Amino acid sequence: MGIKSKIFLVVLVVSFLSLFYFITHAKSQSQLEQQLREIEQQMEENTNINNLLDKYKKVIETFNNNVDSFTGMQNISSRPADNPEKEIQRRREIINSQYRNAKYILGGLSEQVENPQIAEAIPVEGYIIVESGEKLLRDREQIEREISYAIKEKFVGNLVVLKTYNIHTGKFENEKEYELDTLSTDIKVLSFAGKTCTKWSYYTPKTCDRYANFILYEIEKGEFYPNFSSEVVSISTVDNKEMDIEAYTPEVTFYAKDGLDKIPVSIGCTTGKWRLTSAELEKLLNMGAFTLKKEIGSKSNSIPSCSLGSTMTLHLKIKRNEPEQCTQPKNIKVEIIKPVQQSKYVFTDDGNTGRLILELEAKTTPSGYEDRIEWEIPEMEGSHKIIQPASVFSQPKGSRAEVMYKGLPTSVESFGIQKVKARINVDGCTIEDTKEIMLFYPRDAKNNPEGKYRNWFYYWKQTPAAKPLGQNVNIEFGGTDFDLCKGGHVVAIFKPDYLFKTIHVCDLTEKVGGDFKITIPLVNRYDLSTLLEKKLVSYNYIDTFAVIMIHEFTHFNHYHTWWSGKTEQQRAEEDRDHDGVPDRLEPSMDLDPTKFQTYWDHDEDFRDIYGDEEFLAYESTYDYPIGKFDQYDWGKPGKNWQE
Template sequence: MINTQQKTIWIGIIGAIVLSLFCFEVPAQSPMDIEQTAKRLEEELQGSADLSKLMETYRETMQLMDEANRKTGGTTGMQNVPVQPAETPEKEVERRREIINSQFRQAKNMMGNLPAGAEKPQIPEALPLEGYIVVNGGEKEFFSNEVKTDLLYTIKESFVGNLIILHAGQFDREKEYEIQSLSTKINVSSAAGKKCVRRSHYSPSSCTRWTHFLRYDIDKGERYPQFRADVVSAIPAENGKIKVEARAPGVVFRGDDGKTNLGMGCFSATWSLNRSEFEQLLTRGEISLHKDIGRPMGPSPGCRPGSAMTLYLKVRQEPEECKDMRSVELMIASPEDKSRHVFSDEYLLSEHSNKLILELEAKTVPERYADSVEWTIPEIEGSNRTITPASTSSTPKGRKLTVVYKGLPEDNNEFGRKTVKATLKVDSCRIEKTREVRFYYPRDEENNPEGKHPNWFYYWKQTPAARPFGQNVRIAYQCEGIPSEKCKCVHRGVIGQYNPYYSGYKTINICNLKTNTWDPDTFYVELPAVKRSIPSTLSGRNFFSYTYIDTFAVDVMHEFTHFNNFHTFWPQGWKESEDKDEDDIPDRLEKGMKFRPDMKQTYWREVDLNGDEEVLTLEATYDYQAGAYDEYDWAKPGKNWPK
C-alpha cells in the first residue's frame, strides 16, 4: 500500500498523460478508440491505493502515448522515455524526472483549454536534487556498571533524487512537496570498537575476552536497484508542515572472533519544517539540517549519547532546453568517456616532467557553433593548470583546448574520477554534455611533492589502508630507523618489518614492494590462510593472494599486529626464561591459546612460518577483504589501471 501523497503524485502523472490525449487529435488507433481507452484509464485511477495497480495503469498509458507519438509524428510532445528502470541511480532519477516534467509542461499549457468550471488536476513537477547524510555515532552498552559494548563510526551516504512539487489549482500558489531519492555511494570512513564476549566467573566479574570490530558489511538491499536504496524522503505533515526523514544505510559490524555481529543503532532522523523553512531549498538552492539522535544509555546496545546526523540537500539547476532539440547538436569528441590520464615521470628536461595533459574537442551541428562551446574543466589542487589557447574565464570557450597540469598534488584525493563538461548556448537553447575522466600518478616514480620515496608509498600512506584496524600508526620506508645489519627489508620476499628495539613507538617499516614482492608489476604476494578458530585452515594448506594496494594494506596490518603482540606479551622486553620454545609468545599463555609451549611452531610445521606468534599476525589479516581500498588506488599500474 502507498500513502495518500504518493498516490496523488502518481495519479497526477497518469492524469496529465490522459489529459494530453484528450487535447490532441490522435489517430493512433482511431479517434473513437483513443478516446474510449483514455476514459477507461482515467476511471481506473479513481479509488486505487494499490501501487502495483497504479504502475500497471501507468505502463499502459505510456504505451498508448508512445503509439500516439508515432502516428502523429510527435505532436503530443511526449518524448520516448524508457519504461524499464535505468542502469544507474543517476540515470534512473533523470528518467523519472523526464516522465514527470514532460507531462507537467504539457498540462500547464493545456489548462487554458479546459472547459469553464472543470476541475483542474493536481500536476507534479520535478526538480533535480542531490545531497548526502553523515552519521557520527556509535553504540554503547553497560553490564554491572562496566562497559560491555563500545563502538564508534562515521558513515556518509550520498544520493540523487527529485524534489517533486505538486501544483494544485493555481500553479504559482497552491503547492505541496515530496522528496524521492536513491543512494549513489556509501562510505564507512571510520569504525572502531569492541564487545565483551566472555566474563570471569568470580564476583565481581570482569571481562576476560574482547572481540574487536575490524570489518563491516553493507546490506545489499541499500544499493540501487534494490528496494531499500532510498535515503531521504519528505511528505506533507499536520499544520501545513513538511516532514523530512533521513535513513542511514544498514551496516553490520563484524567481530574478529568470527561470531559476533553488531548492527547500527543510529539509523534515522526526522525534521518537521514549516513551509518557509523548507522553501529555503528553492530560494537558496541548498539547505543543511543537523540533529542529535543519541539515546540515553541502558543495558542494551543503542545509539550512544552525542551521536548526530547531518543532512545536506541541494537543488541542481537544470540546463534550459532548446525549443527545437533537433536543430542543434553538441558532441564531445575528446576526451572519451572514462578515459585514463597519467602524470608523466621525472625527466631531465623539466618541460616534459610531472605533467598530465588533457585534450578537449567539441563538435556541433551546425558546425559554426563549435567555437562557442564553453568548457568546465576540473581543478587539481596543488597542481598548476594552464589552458591553451589562453583564457582568463573560468569556463573557457573553443572547439579545441589543451589542458596541462604541472606538478603532482599533495593529496591522494585529487586523483581519481573527474568530470569535464561542455556547454553550448544558442539563443534560448542550452545544451550540456559531460565526460568522466580519470587521473592517475606513475606508481613507482618518486616525483611526488616530498620526492623521497616511491609515489605508491607517499599516497597510500594517506588512505585508510594505512590505518590498521582503524588505528593511527607511523609507517617508515624500507630500513628507515633500523641499522642495515638488522634490517630484513634487504632480503627479497620480506615485505615488512617491526623491530621493537630500534623502531620508534607505534612505528612499522614497509619494504620496497616493487623489489620484494613476487611480481614487481602487480606487487603480488601470498599469505597462509590460517585461523585457529577454523580447524580446516590448520589441516589444509590454502593461501590468500593480494595485489597492489591490498598488498600494502595487509602488510601494514601484519606488522602492526607484531607491534601489538610485543607490547602485550613483553611489556618489560622479551625474556628467554619465559619463552623456552622461542616462538615470541610467553610459555605460560600458549596452552590457553591452543599452542604447544614446547614447540616453536605448532601448526603448518612443514612450512617455516617463523613461530607461533607469526600465526597470530596471519590471523589478523584472515578476514581482510581484497578490494576494500580499490577506490583509493589511483596508481598506474594499480587496482584501477591493472597491468
C-alpha cells in the first residue's frame, strides 16, 4: 500500500478509534464495544486498501446505528462525495464530529485509563508547482533525450491536529501532532518542450541524425479524484520534535512523435520533502499561509531523469475562519447583472499607463439583502486598484460598484479568463453567483510596466512560447544596424558573429502587422509527401512568435554544435558545399554532401530556402501544433480576440 493511501486511512482510523475510545470508556455499550473492537483489530492488521475501505464503511454504519443514542451526532455518509471539495468537507465533518462531542464524554473518563487523543480538522487549500526536466547524454556529449516541464497542481485538504487530553488536569496538553489529508482539484501542464533522438549515425562516435519533439502529454487517470493517488501533500511525524512535509508530483507522460510512433517519457522528479521542527511548522501554520521552495534535482549523473536545478514549490493556506455551518438552506438568490458571462475587457492605450474599468452590479431575490453583497474580483499585481464608492475594504461591497485598474499588470497570468463573484451570507449559509470575464492588453502599444517595447513582446517573453524546445535563451526586441531586420521577409535573426547566444525578434507589428501572419515551407526529410509536393503552412499571432523562436534556436544549436570556435578555413574544409552542415554528417542525415540544397533545389520558389542548414531550420517546426500557446495570447488583437 502506497504512502498516499496510508495517509488517508491513518486520518480515518485516528478519528474513529478516538470516538471508539470515548464510547467504550464513557458508559457500558457491550454490543457496540465488541463490534468496534473487532473492527479496530481488523483495520490495524490489514494492509489491503479495498478491505480497509470495507472496514471503514462498517465503522460508519455501526456508528450511524448506535452513536446518536447517546451523543446526539447526525448520521455520517459512508459514500464518497461527488467531488474533492465536498469529499474533504465530508471527511472534516467525520473528524470534527467527535471533537464537538468530546465535551459530553471527557468528564466521565476514568483516571485509570490512558490520556486520549482527539483529532480536529482545519480546512486548507493550496498548490504545488514542479519545474523540472531531464537531460540524457550519450557518450557524454550527444543529447539522447532532453525535456523540461512545469506542472501546477491545486488541492484542498484538512490539516488534522491531534491533541492529547490530560485526564488528571482536565486540559489539553501543549504538544500537538499533525497530519495532512489532501485531494487534487486541478492539474495543469503549464509548459513542456524537448526532444528525443530517433536515429543515430552509423559511424563512431555516434551522433544523432534525427530528433523527434515532445508535443503531447497525458495525465494518469489515477491522479484525479476519487482515486487514492490524488493525494498531493502530506505531513508526517518523524519524532517528537521533527516533522516532514512531503509533496507528490502528479504522474504525467509526455510523448514525442516520430512518424506514426509515439515515444513516451515519464516524470522523473516525483517528490519534494521539507523537514521542519515542530516549532518551525507551528510558526508557519500560525502565519495563515506560507510558501516553501526546494531544489529536488539529482546531483548524480546516474539519475538523469530529475535534472539538477529542478524545483518544487508548495503554497498552503489555512482557512481558519470557516463560515458558520449552514443548517437550513435559504430560499435566497444573488444574481450578477454586470459583468455578463464571457464579456471582454481591454486596457486602454492612453499614454504610458493604461486603464481598465470593471462595472459591478448584482441583485438579490427577494430584495433587501443588497447591502450584504461582497465581491471577489481579479487581483493584478502591479496594477493599482481604485474602488468606487470608496471603501476601506480591499474588495467592493454592495449592489453596485466600479473598479478601475490603473497601469498594466506585471504578469501575463493576470490576463485571460478570470472570475468575478458576488456572495452574501445569511445565517451561516453562503449564496453566490459567478461570472467569467476575459481580460486583454492592447497588443501593439508600449504601455507595459517596462514601457520600452511592444506589449506583445513584454508578455510573450514570459510564456513557454519564448522557450524553444524548453530552453532559456536571450531574446532581444528588434535588430541592430548591421542585422537583417530591415529586410522585407526577415522576422527574426540569430547572428553568432555579433549577437552571441541571443535571438533578435523583429518588430512584428511593423513587419507583418494585423494578425502577424507568416507562411513558410512545410518540409521534412522523412515525410515523402513534403518532398514530392510543394507544401506551405501559415501561422499567426502567438504561433508566429513561437515558430520563429524555434527556427532561430535551431540555427543557434547548429552553430554551437558544429561551428563554434572554428576558423573560417576550418569551416571551409569541413563544409565544401557551403550549405552550413558538416560534409561528414550529411550522408547519415539523408543529405547530399555535394549539393548546397539537397531538396527542392530545382524549384524556383523553394530554392529560396537557401541551403541544407536552412532546410533543417524549417524542418524543426514541421510538427509544431498550431494553437499550442493560445492560452497565453491575450493581446487585442490575438488568438482570443480576433478583429
